[in-house]
Amino acid sequence: MILDAKLSPRQLARRRRLLARERFKRARLAERAYARRLSAVAKEVGELIKGMTPKNAPVPVTQIKMALSRYADMLRPWAESVARSLISEVGQRDERAWAELGREVGRSLRSEIRNAPTGQAMQKIMNEQVDLIQSLPRKAAERVHYVVIKGISEGQRADVVAEEVLKTGKVTKSRAMLIARTETTRAASALVEARARFIGSEGYIWRTAGDADVRDEHKKLEGKYIPYDRPPVAGTNGMRYHAGAGPNCRCWQEPVVPDRLH
Numbered sequence: 001m002i003l004d005a006k007l008s009p010r011q012l013a014r015r016r017r018l019l020a021r022e023r024f025k026r027a028r029l030a031e032r033a034y035a036r037r038l039s040a041v042a043k044e045v046g047e048l049i050k051g052m053t054p055k056n057a058p059v060p061v062t063q064i065k066m067a068l069s070r071y072a073d074m075l076r077p078w079a080e081s082v083a084r085s086l087i088s089e090v091g092q093r094d095e096r097a098w099a100e101l102g103r104e105v106g107r108s109l110r111s112e113i114r115n116a117p118t119g120q121a122m123q124k125i126m127n128e129q130v131d132l133i134q135s136l137p138r139k140a141a142e143r144v145h146y147v148v149i150k151g152i153s154e155g156q157r158a159d160v161v162a163e164e165v166l167k168t169g170k171v172t173k174s175r176a177m178l179i180a181r182t183e184t185t186r187a188a189s190a191l192v193e194a195r196a197r198f199i200g201s202e203g204y205i206w207r208t209a210g211d212a213d214v215r216d217e218h219k220k221l222e223g224k225y226i227p228y229d230r231p232p233v234a235g236t237n238g239m240r241y242h243a244g245a246g247p248n249c250r251c252w253q254e255p256v257v258p259d260r261l262h
Helices: 009-052 061-105 107-114 119-153 158-166 168-198
Strands: 203-207 225-227 252-255
Touching: 009 061, 009 119, 009 158, 009 168, 061 119, 061 168, 119 158, 119 168, 158 168, 168 203, 168 252
Parallel strands: none
Antiparallel strands: 203 225, 203 252
């Protein structure tokens, strides 16, 4: 965050570290709660496939796909509730962070951030989360289909195909964990950007988690000014995204507040 200019550089650095740790602590709580809920979906997917997969007979791929598709459709009301919980937690954390920034910077900023139109950004994030939750059984169905077709084309025994099909539950859980990690920070970044753009901020300072797990590409971005209109190359194969918006990214944005609001 942009902190009070009256503080010394050492005090600023210490304050920033403390704020960052608290910010990540809250983000981890939201992430763990989201991960638990998505893990439950993955477990149900695994149990459903297990209950329909014979050991020494052809896998009933059509029936499994239909069952997973029905499950995905049934998930929607629950998925909307889960997505709302995630957005609520992330939104409250974002509000607290901006409120503190407002106290440090001044009355003008406090007035502007209270009126920031975050509703559209939050609705977009929620819709994306619902789609991702429903995609867990649907992607599982695609995997079952692929495994069975591959097994038939390669002349594999029924028990070999069945064994590979049963791994779909673990694959789905791994994907669920990736979604929880990635989407929590991505949602937080989207809300920070929405408020920052509303107050006229054109960019932010890239901040990392500051530990040994920070990837090399992100270490190079630490402390650099990033315009919102020009996301940097932050991933492999030239992937561009803002802090916190990429796969497994734990970085965060320190928005640069326009001079007129100081």
